[in-house]
Each structure stands twice: as structure tokens, then as C-alpha cells.
Amino acid sequence: VNFEDSPQEAAYRAEVRAWLEANLRELRQQFADLGAADLTVARAWQARKALARYARITWPIEWGGGGTAIQQAIFSQEESRCGAPLGFFGIGLGMCMPTLMKFASADVQRRFIGPALKGEQIWCQLFSEPSAGSDIAGLRTRAVRHGDGWLISGQKVWSTGAHYSDYGLLLARSDFDAPKHQGLTMFWVDMRAPGIDIRPIHQMTGGSEFNEVFLSDVVIADDQRIGPVGEGWKVALVTLMNERVEGGKERGPSLEDILGLARSIPSAQGTMADDPAFRQRLALWYLQAEGLRLTQLRSLTALSRGATPGPEMSIGKLVAANRLQDLTERLIEYQDQYGLISDPRYAAGGGRLQHDFLYAPSLRIAGGTDEILRNIIAERVLGLPGDVRVDKAVSFKDLRG
Amino acid sequence: MDFDFSEEQAQLKSAARRFLSARCPLSLVRATLGEDPARRASRALFEEIAALGWCGAAIPEASGGLGLGYVELCAIAEELGRALAPVPFASSIYCFAEGVMAAGSAEQRSRLLPRLARGEIVGCLATAEGSGAYQHRSTSCHVEAGRLHGVKIPVVDGDVADVALLLATEAQGASLFLADLNHPGVQRTALQSLDPSRGVARLSFSDAPVERVGGAGQGSALVERIFDRAAGLIAFEQLGGADRSLELARDYALERRTFGRPIGSYQAIKHRLADMYVKNELARSTAYYAAWALASAAPELPRAAAMARVAASDAFGFAARESIQIHGGIGITWEASPHLFFRRARHLSVVCGAPAGWAERLAADLCKRTPAPSSGAEAA
Numbered sequence: 001v002n003f004e005d006s007p008q009e010a011a012y013r014a015e016v017r018a019w020l021e022a023n024l025r026e027l028r029q030q031f032a033d034l035g036a037a038d039l040t041v042a043r044a045w046q047a048r049k050a051l052a053r054y055a056r057i058t059w060p061i062e063w064g065g066g067g068t069a070i071q072q073a074i075f076s077q078e079e080s081r082c083g084a085p086l087g088f089f090g091i092g093l094g095m096c097m098p099t100l101m102k103f104a105s106a107d108v109q110r111r112f113i114g115p116a117l118k119g120e121q122i123w124c125q126l127f128s129e130p131s132a133g134s135d136i137a138g139l140r141t142r143a144v145r146h147g148d149g150w151l152i153s154g155q156k157v158w159s160t161g162a163h164y165s166d167y168g169l170l171l172a173r174s175d176f177d178a179p180k181h182q183g184l185t186m187f188w189v190d191m192r193a194p195g196i197d198i199r200p201i202h203q204m205t206g207g208s209e210f211n212e213v214f215l216s217d218v219v220i221a222d223d224q225r226i227g228p229v230g231e232g233w234k235v236a237l238v239t240l241m242n243e244r245v246e247g248g249k250e251r252g253p254s255l256e257d258i259l260g261l262a263r264s265i266p267s268a269q270g271t272m273a274d275d276p277a278f279r280q281r282l283a284l285w286y287l288q289a290e291g292l293r294l295t296q297l298r299s300l301t302a303l304s305r306g307a308t309p310g311p312e313m314s315i316g317k318l319v320a321a322n323r324l325q326d327l328t329e330r331l332i333e334y335q336d337q338y339g340l341i342s343d344p345r346y347a348a349g350g351g352r353l354q355h356d357f358l359y360a361p362s363l364r365i366a367g368g369t370d371e372i373l374r375n376i377i378a379e380r381v382l383g384l385p386g387d388v389r390v391d392k393a394v395s396f397k398d399l400r401g
Numbered sequence: 402m403d404f405d406f407s408e409e410q411a412q413l414k415s416a417a418r419r420f421l422s423a424r425c426p427l428s429l430v431r432a433t434l435g436e437d438p439a440r441r442a443s444r445a446l447f448e449e450i451a452a453l454g455w456c457g458a459a460i461p462e463a464s465g466g467l468g469l470g471y472v473e474l475c476a477i478a479e480e481l482g483r484a485l486a487p488v489p490f491a492s493s494i495y496c497f498a499e500g501v502m503a504a505g506s507a508e509q510r511s512r513l514l515p516r517l518a519r520g521e522i523v524g525c526l527a528t529a530e531g532s533g534a535y536q537h538r539s540t541s542c543h544v545e546a547g548r549l550h551g552v553k554i555p556v557v558d559g560d561v562a563d564v565a566l567l568l569a570t571e572a573q574g575a576s577l578f579l580a581d582l583n584h585p586g587v588q589r590t591a592l593q594s595l596d597p598s599r600g601v602a603r604l605s606f607s608d609a610p611v612e613r614v615g616g617a618g619q620g621s622a623l624v625e626r627i628f629d630r631a632a633g634l635i636a637f638e639q640l641g642g643a644d645r646s647l648e649l650a651r652d653y654a655l656e657r658r659t660f661g662r663p664i665g666s667y668q669a670i671k672h673r674l675a676d677m678y679v680k681n682e683l684a685r686s687t688a689y690y691a692a693w694a695l696a697s698a699a700p701e702l703p704r705a706a707a708m709a710r711v712a713a714s715d716a717f718g719f720a721a722r723e724s725i726q727i728h729g730g731i732g733i734t735w736e737a738s739p740h741l742f743f744r745r746a747r748h749l750s751v752v753c754g755a756p757a758g759w760a761e762r763l764a765a766d767l768c769k770r771t772p773a774p775s776s777g778a779e780a781a
Contacts, residue, residue: 001403001404001405001406001407001410001472001689001692001693001696002402002403002404002693002697003402003404003690003693003694003699004402004693004697005402006402009402070402073402255767255771256771259767259768259771260771260773260774263773273768276761279760279761279764279765280757280760280761280764282763282764282767283711283760283761283763283764283767284711284760286708286763286764286767287683287687287708287711287712287760287763288683290687290690290708291683291684291686291687291708291712292683294404294686294687294689294690295682295683295686297402297404297686298404298405298685298686298689300402300404301402301403301404301405302405305405312682315678315679315682315683318679319679319683371668371672373675374668374671374672374675374676375668375671375672375675377675377678377679378665378671378672378674378675378678379671381678382647382651382671382674382675382678383651383655384651384654384655384663384665384666384670384671384674385655385662385663385665385666386666387666387668388662388666
């Protein structure tokens with residue numbers, strides 16, 4: 001057990017810091033504002049990282065990586081500390097590319113992995129459907145043989161970033177006679193192909209990160225298939241397990257911001273920061289944030305000793321999402337009636353907290369609901385039996401509802 | 402960076418587990434709910450443990466210990482907690498020996514540490530004098546001319562300990578003193594204990610000879626230092642107990658059937674077990690952080706210990722309570738094991754200060770490290 005950098009790690013951290021400082025300076029000269037929402041800036045930053053082999057440090061060396069999990073952690077710590085532009089590439093690099101590396105042909109890998117790493121191409125995931133959320137293997141999008149290729153028709157939903165994506169990883173049903181898990185096949189699609197219609201979903205936050213994607217007779221070639229026909233579920237599990245690795249970060253306002261807000265609210269003891277009930281809660285949020293960070297560090301050690309990311313990774317998002325919900329609800333109440341204002345002209349912190357309050361419910365659902373994550377922990381870590389399944393051995397076309 | 406036990410530490414840990422599963426079955430723990438023969442059995446267990454060198458794991462070789470280090474002691478603590486070992490190890494080692502190492506003179510260290518390491522004497526720490534945290538009470542125990550008068554209640558393991566470190570006032574304020582509990586000026590009354598595998602006593606001192614440990618008036622600061630160290634180590638005992646509670650509940654949920662299937666296949670049960678696992682893992686992460694802070698004498702120790710203390714108390718309390726619930730009716734019987742963990746969980750959550758006080762310390766730490774921007778002058 002050692003929470004300090006070894007001399008080699010300290011040297012690596014110094015090298016990373018110097019690189020970040022120099023490159024962010026140049027980026028700032030190029031763009032006046034490094035706002036995280038700007039895709040152009042994010043692409044430019046991603047390209048710099050890819051060139052310096054910092055974009056995905058743990059990837060195989062031929063794909064621009066070659067470093068260790070600890071080096072990746074050091075880079076991420078330093079990068080998040082210095083206000084570098086983030087976002088846009090997480091789904092492609094974190095979920096889709098690892099799936100391609102494992103299952104796609106060498107041609108497909110060559111064509112996509114490099115451009116995705118450099119931020120030239122953005123990927124989204126086309127898995128969920130209106131009638132297949134937690135039960136994703138219940139999906140109905142149809143893949144029908146069409147000459148040498150396939151014809152795809154159906155409706156996808158909750159596709160994060162589909163509206164700015166170039167390509168999508170698509171799971172479809174190629175065999176309606178097989179049981180539900182055995183009739184699926186994975187493909188990649190060009191999001192600009194004829195027959196694809198992308199409609200942003202208006203979320204309860206007012207924003208639109210997720211999309212509905214309608215596919216009507218989209219023609220795709222057989223070399224767009226990833227993995228064998230009928231083995232799409234096996235491919236999808238790899239994508240989903242990589243999703244768990246991405247999810248366990250502290251969300252919402254920083255502890256400093258929380259404390260700053262509390263100090264601005266009067267209370268019987270002076271300010272809310274002096275209120276014993278608030279302080280007990282603050283300690284809990286502090287502990288949860290540190291617990292998440294330290295748990296991620298522990299999984300790093302496991303990874304660097306050769307373990308593969310396992311179901312134990314599911315605890316991160318479960319804790320982070322419920323923590324965000326608790327703290328946004330409490331921080332609004334601590335402001336009493338003033339917490340009702342989401343108007344940025346008046347609200348504390350410009351209304352960010354009210355936004356996060358409305359965002360927290362989606363975090364408990366997206367990327368595996370709380371309930372699914374608890375099932376995964378119970379079944380795959382603790383070895384408890386699966387739920388009674390009435391649908392597993394039955395031909396998909398004979399299932400009802 | 403390395404966030405797990407090393408291979409050697411893991412080997413020590415599994416050797417400890419093998420030893421304790423052979424020599425400290427839950428039947429031995431349950432026997433302490435009864436009478437005196439069990440006391441003798443747990444005394445014998447303590448002697449065996451001492452013979453293995455565990456008491457001296459973190460005591461330097463020069464002072465008669467093994468000098469292995471704190472991470473090794475944490476590994477042992479986790480196994481003792483798993484086994485619910487009915488021994489005064491925590492009092493003697495995490496509290497008393499740590500106090501001697503933190504504040505004792507060279508003479509006190511060389512007189513006491515070798516005997517503690519060999520398990521020849523058992524120490525304890527006496528801070529409580531009634532209900533409520535000791536920090537919020539005035540200390541009535543007082544020392545005049547090297548003689549102590551007053552009452553400490555309760556003193557954990559005070560029924561079996563030979564020596565105590567205790568907080569008492571003298572002319573210069575509250576100081577830490579060392580008392581020989583076998584002196585005729587000490588009247589010991591063993592009390593019924595919520596967790597009979599760990600005794601509690603009332604100690605009444607009348608003209609009992611004592612010697613000061615550490616500086617005059619430094620008593621409260623020293624107790625805080627001892628508690629920081631004890632909290633980190635006790636967190637591992639809590640973690641061990643929490644893991645075992647989860648395992649017992651999981652095993653029962655796999656075996657017990659209702660309505661034609663194992664209760665462990667119902668989400669109401671599965672999700673509770675998953676919640677136990679989540680709490681245990683967060684507690685484990687913070688406990689490892691505390692182990693590192695102890696081993697490297699890091700300035701982060703008070704913060705790391707507070708986190709480990711709050712997380713591990715929460716995890717063990719939840720796992721022990723919900724384990725009874727998952728066991729159903731059998732879980733509330735005397736003969737079943739869950740109540741042994743339920744008792745120990747509460748014992749450990751108050752033994753070096755209840756979690757709310759530690760949470761307040763965490764909040765205070767965060768406030769101190771995050772000065773209010775506009776009131777910089779006030780803060781300075």
C-alpha cells in the first residue's frame with residue numbers, strides 16, 4: 001500500500017505537467033476560450049494528445065498507447081486539474097474502439113481507430129430501444145440480408161451525442177427465430193447514411209444530449225458487421241463492461257463550491273457552514289468523493305497487476321449518481337425559498353445546482369440503472385442466482401410484450 | 402503507487418486467517434456470552450496470538466517487537482475483526498502501545514513495549530467518565546503528588562488489563578498518566594457488556610500511584626493522537642467484521658428457500674447484499690488510505706483516519722444489522738451467529754469516539770483547508 005509516487009511516477013508526472021502547461025498555452029493562443037462545449041477546441045486538444053501518445057495511454061502501442069494504467073491515472077489527474085477541454089470522445093474511445101479492437105477486422109480497425117483517437121471522427125452507441133432498455137437483448141431493430149449486405153430498420157433511443165457523431169455502433173436482430181440473446185448481430189454504421197433520421201430528445205433539464213435514431217431500410221455492407229452473425233450479444237457485453245469503467249467519477253459541484261455556497265447562506269449558528277446538520281452531510285459527501293477516488297485507485301492496482309475490468313467497477317456510478325441526487329436536493333433546501341430560483345441572474349452559482357438537481361435522475365438511469373448495477377454486483381460479484389427468466393430459451397418471435 | 406497489500410502482506414494475512422479459523426471459531430466467541438471458562442479460553446487465545454508475534458507487529462525490533470510495520474498490523478487487524486476475536490488486542494496494542502510509542506519516555510518505552518509485544522501485560526486506554534464524548538465533559542479524575550483519585554467508566558478491557566493510560570487533571574491541566582491496575586488503590590468492577598467478547602469495567606482510583614506519559618497539560622492532544630492511530634487500525638477490524646457479515650448473509654440467502662426458490666434470487670435480498678458490498682468497498686478504500694498514512698507517518702493521518710472510521714463504522718453497522726434481517730427469524734436467536742457481529746459492530750463504532758464526532762472533524766478539516774475567499778483576514 002503506497003499512495004505516493006515512486007521516483008519514476010514522479011518523473012512521469014513532472015513530464016505530463018510540463019507538456020500540459022506548454023500545450024494548453026498554445027491552445028489558448030489558438031482559441032480565446034477553452035469552453036468545454038466547443039467541439040472545434042476539443043478536437044484540436046484531442047489531436048495534440050494523440051500526437052504525444054497521451055490520448056489513450058493504456059491502449060496497445062500500435063494504437064498510440066503503450067503506457068500503464070498508473071500513467072493513465074496520473075495523466076487524467078493532471079489533465080482534470082488544469083482546465084483542459086473535455087467531452088465528446090468518451091463513448092467512441094472508451095466503449096466503441098475497445099469493442100472494435102476485440103472483434104473487428106484489421107481493415108476496420110485501421111480505418112477507424114486512428115481517426116477516432118485524433119478526434120477526427122466521433123462515435124455513438126446505438127443499442128437501447130423504446131422497448132429494450134435494461135433488457136437490452138429484447139431489441140427489435142431488424143437486420144435483414146439484402147444482396148451481399150444488410151437492410152436495417154428500426155428505432156434506437158438514448159443515443160448520446162448521435163447528433164454530432166460520424167459513426168455508430170449498432171446492435172440489431174438478425175434472427176427472430178432464435179432465443180433473444182442468440183439472434184443479435186453487431187454492425188457499424190455511417191450516421192450520415194440515407195435512411196437515418198436523428199431527433200434530439202428534449203430532456204427534463206431542458207437540454208438535449210440524448211437522441212432518438214430512426215433507421216428505415218438503411219443499406220449496409222456485410223463488411224460493416226463486427227463479429228459473427230448471431231453473436232452480437234457477446235460483442236455488446238464488451239462495450240457495456242467498458243462503460244462501467246468510465247462511470248465512477250465524482251459529479252456535480254466540487255466540495256469547495258459546496259462549502260462556498262454554505263458560507264453564503266445565513267443560519268442560526270452564523271452561516272450554513274457552521275450548522276451541525278450541514279456539517280455531518282458535508283462530511284458524508286467528502287467521504288463519498290474520496291471513497292470513489294480511492295476505489296478507482298485500487299482498481300488501477302488490480303489492472304496494473306493484470307486483472308481485467310470486472311463487475312466490481314459497477315459500484316462507482318451507483319455511488320456517484322446517488323450522491324449527486326442527495327447533495328443537489330439538500331443544497332437547494334439549505335437555501336430555503338431562494339433555492340427555487342434557477343434564473344441565472346439571481347441563482348447562486350448561476351443556477352448550475354438547479355440544473356444538476358434536474359440532471360441527477362438521469363445519471364441514476366443512464367449507463368445501467370441503479371437496479372441493474374445492483375443485480376450485476378449481486379450476481380457476478382457475490383454469486384447470487386439470476387432472477388427467474390421466462391424468456392431465455394424461447395424463440396424471440398414467440399415472446400409477448 | 403500501489404493500492405493493495407503486497408504479496409508478503411497478503412501471505413501474512415492468509416496465515417492469520419488460517420490460524421484464527423482453527424483457533425478462534427465463532428463457538429469460542431459465543432462462549433464469552435456465558436461465564437468464566439470462556440474468559441480462560443480467550444486468555445489462552447491471546448497468549449497464542451502473542452506467541453505468533455502479532456502484538457509486536459508494529460513495535461520496533463529495538464523495543465522487542467517484530468518491526469514489520471503498520472500495513473502488516475492492519476492486515477492482522479482485519480483478520481481479528483473477521484474472527485470477532487474475543488481478545489483485548491485493540492486496547493493493548495492500538496491504544497495503549499501506540500500511546501506509549503507516541504508519548505512515552507525512553508525509559509517507559511523500554512520498560513513497557515517489550516512486555517506488550519510478548520503479550521505479558523495487557524494495556525487499555527481510559528478516557529470516559531460518563532455519558533457523552535470525553536471532549537465535552539470535564540475530567541474529574543485528578544492527580545496530586547503522583548497519586549490518582551477518581552472514577553473512569555466505562556473502560557474497555559478494563560476488566561482484564563494490567564496497565565492503563567488515562568486522562569486526569571493536574572495543576573498544569575489535563576495530562577496522560579500511566580496506572581498499574583493491579584495496585585490495591587484501584588478498585589475494578591467488571592460490568593455487563595453489550596459485546597461480552599470485549600469486557601467493560603468501572604475503575605475507581607483512590608490514592609493510586611501513577612506516572613505521567615508525555616508533557617504536562619498535553620493529555621487531550623495525546624488522546625487525539627492515539628485515537629487517530631487507533632481509528633485507522635480499528636477500521637480494519639470493522640472491515641473484517643463487515644465482510645464476514647456479508648458472507649454469512651450471502652451464504653444463508655443461497656441456502657434458504659421460500660416460494661420454491663432461494664431467497665437470494667429475490668431482488669429485495671440481492672439489492673441489500675449489493676448495498677452491503679458497496680459500503681464495504683468504500684470502507685476498504687478509505688481504510689487502505691489510513692494504512693498508508695499510518696505506515697508513512699503522513700500528515701494526512703487525521704483526515705485518513707476520520708474517513709476510515711466513518712466509512713467502516715457505517716459499513717459494519719449496516720452489514721451486521723441487515724445480516725440479521727436477511728436471516729429472518731433464525732437471525733434473532735441466541736444460537737445463531739449474526740448477533741455476535743451486531744454486538745461487535747456497535748462496540749467498535751463507539752470504542753474510540755462515535756462516528757458523528759469523526760464526521761465533524763472531517764468537516765472541520767475541509768473548512769480549514771478551504772478558506773472563505775472574502776474573509777481571508779478573519780481566517781488569519
